[in-house]
Amino acid sequence: MLSFKNIKIAFIALTVALLSLSNLSAKEVKSEIKTPSVQCEMCKTTIETALNKLEGLISADVDFEKKVTTVKFDNEKISLDDIRNEISDAGYDADKVTKDKRAYKRLHNCCKLPEDQK
Numbered sequence: 876m877l878s879f880k881n882i883k884i885a886f887i888a889l890t891v892a893l894l895s896l897s898n899l900s901a902k903e904v905k906s907e908i909k910t911p912s913v914q915c916e917m918c919k920t921t922i923e924t925a926l927n928k929l930e931g932l933i934s935a936d937v938d939f940e941k942k943v944t945t946v947k948f949d950n951e952k953i954s955l956d957d958i959r960n961e962i963s964d965a966g967y968d969a970d971k972v973t974k975d976k977r978a979y980k981r982l983h984n985c986c987k988l989p990e991d992q993k
Contacts, residue, residue, distance in 0.1 A: 956972075
């Protein structure tokens with residue numbers, strides 16, 4: 876037979892467990908962003924450096940050969956659109972977000988599309 880003391884202990888244990896689960900509210904999301912304008916290792920470094928400054932970003936990896944940037948982030952702190960916009964602000968296309976033209980002009984020549992290289 877359950878005593879009041881055992882019920883109280885079970886209630887406290889359940890409460891602690893539920894509170895622990897609520898602390899896991901941060902949602903880690905992994906997503907791939909098409910970055911078709913990346914050309915080289917310097918592009919990789921530029922984008923990853925820009926993204927790593929964002930609060931809520933867990934990791935960023937640019938694969939310039941596949942022209943894809945894989946990101947992991949806490950979607951309660953930052954959105955995928957914020958990440959795309961940061962890539963654009965660095966001078967690169969990110970999915971349907973086009974590169975910032977002024978930032979693109981400042982990129983090193985090897986980071987520009989072949990038709991724009993001088």
